[in-house]
Amino acid sequence: MMRIARQARALYVDLSQQGVLRDIYHPRPTYMFARTDEEVAVIARHGSDLLDQGESIIPMTHAELMKRVPGLGQHVLAGMKVPLDGHAVGYRVVERFLAASGVVPQRHTAVEHLMLSGDRVIGVKTARQRIEADRVVVAAGLGSAGLVGLEGRLIPRKGQLIVTDRASLSGAALPGPLMSAGYLAAKRDLVLKQSSISLVIDPLTTGQFLIGSSRETGFTDRQTDVQTVSTLLREALLVYPALACQRVIRTFAGIRIGTCDGLPIVGRHPDVTDLFIATGMEGDGISLAPIIGCAIADMVLDRPARFDLQLLDPGRFKSLPISAG
Ligand SMILES: Cc1cc2nc3c(=O)[nH]c(=O)nc-3n(C[C@H](O)[C@H](O)[C@H](O)COP(=O)(O)OP(=O)(O)OC[C@H]3O[C@@H](n4cnc5c(N)ncnc54)[C@H](O)[C@@H]3O)c2cc1C
Structure with a gap:
């Protein structure tokens, strides 16, 4: 999957250069972080797999992470930067492909x-x-x-997300998303737990933050609940206390479709x-x-x-x- 994911990212770069996805795909680094010794081990394993695939990575101590991401919490022990990642908003990608192909969907x-x-x-x-x-x-x-x-x-896995107000009026408030080692663990091992929080703090180009998300296996409703949203916010504040200045403006949920293997x-x-x-x-x-x-x-x-x-x-x-x- 890592090979396919890297090819997929290279295709985003190509399509962006060709014009189909111009201004839709934005290169940016990802910062993975660990809060426990187990999480440090997960990141080390992931880093070694990325290196095997030819991906560049930069292991970072807490002090190095603090330089890149001022405002990071003391609970973060160490991390890793993946410099050549990127970001695109899903519905904008779909709109662009529909426009380029001339396909008119029959909705509902x-x-x-x-x-x-x-x-x-x-x-x-x-x-x-x-x-x-x-x-x-x-x-x-x-x-x-x-x-x-x-x-x-097919296995549905609900994910709840939080959107904040703007932390920056001139683009993304951080150079890249903060991704927990727990997120990697949940993705690498689909049947890890019935429900888990895999924290990602994503700085949007609007200056807002998108904070996610839960992985709730077997749920197909799109409701958010106080328990999950408050757990996400508590974890996010421990990792990035600077978030305490923001207001929550919206919560929502979506369904990921996983598979039995x-x-x-x-x-x-x-x-x-x-x-x-x-x-x-x-x-x-x-x-x-x-x-x-x-x-x-x-x-x-x-x-x-x-x-x-x-x-x-x-x-x-x-x-x-x-x-x-
Ligand atoms: C919280 C959360 C965070 C995510 N984060 C990321 C991320 O960071 N990066 C990433 O790459 N992905 C992410 N995803 C996953 C991504 O959103 C999904 O993998 C993707 O949307 C799946 O697309 P799809 O077209 O396969 O399915 P869907 O988006 O589910 O689309 C299926 C479509 O088929 C329609 N449909 C269903 N039944 C019928 C029928 N009988 N007839 C006609 N139409 C039908 C549905 O209405 C729907 O429009 C995230 C998802 C969630 C929920």
Whole structure:
């Protein structure tokens, strides 16, 4: 996944230089931090894996982190800077791709069934109409489960987030996000705990902070609750006490879709011809969106593959029985 993530980031840079994502993708470093000896070990392991993949990293002591991120709390023991990371806002990426492709989505139009002829997909059926198609890509998040036989294999994980008012009137208030080692641990081990907090303090270009987030396995509602929001705020204040000056202006929640083996599911349906799946990106769907989009486009259009996503092939599941309408 690290190889694919690095290719995905390089594609963001390319698309930004080509103009499709100009002013949408912004290079910036990530600062990972550890508050306990276990977390120091998690960061060391992650750093060594990044180095193995050819990524640059800069290990930092507490004093070095303080120089880069003034206002950091005494609870942070050490950290690591990943200098060549970047940031893009998900919905702006989607808007840009839609504009570039000329595609006009039919909103509020759920697909109820796939239409099959033998073992071939021939279109989709909504409440109002049947839409014929040579090929169908199902990229419907949790809605993919019933359509392509992934019930029990997709795992929803709710995440609650907090938005503050502006700490800066001239762009981001910090050079990059502060990412806890707990966040890495939660991502690397999908079944770590039923629910956990994986803290990231993200300085937005508006000068606000986005503080997240929880990982609540099995939850599909989008409610925020006082308990989780207050835990997130308490942890964030310990790491970055300067936040105490900010006001909370909004809280919200979203659903990540993980998978039973921790890998996204991207590629041809193993049993149904001309049917493709792209889902299960958990907390990485914005980072991976362009690379997965390119890979699926290559498959659908029978072009030579630009990216090797074999690891994510749906064929790794023995059978994905689907019910057609
Ligand atoms: C708190 C939180 C923090 C995150 N942070 C990051 C991050 O830092 N970096 C990152 O890369 N990613 C992050 N993500 C993950 C990212 O948002 C997701 O991976 C990504 O949105 C998944 O995109 P998707 O298109 O696969 O699914 P979705 O965004 O879920 O889109 C699926 C779409 O399909 C539609 N649909 C469902 N059923 C049907 C149907 N039957 N017919 C038609 N349409 C249907 C839905 O309405 C929806 O519009 C985060 C997510 C959360 C919740």
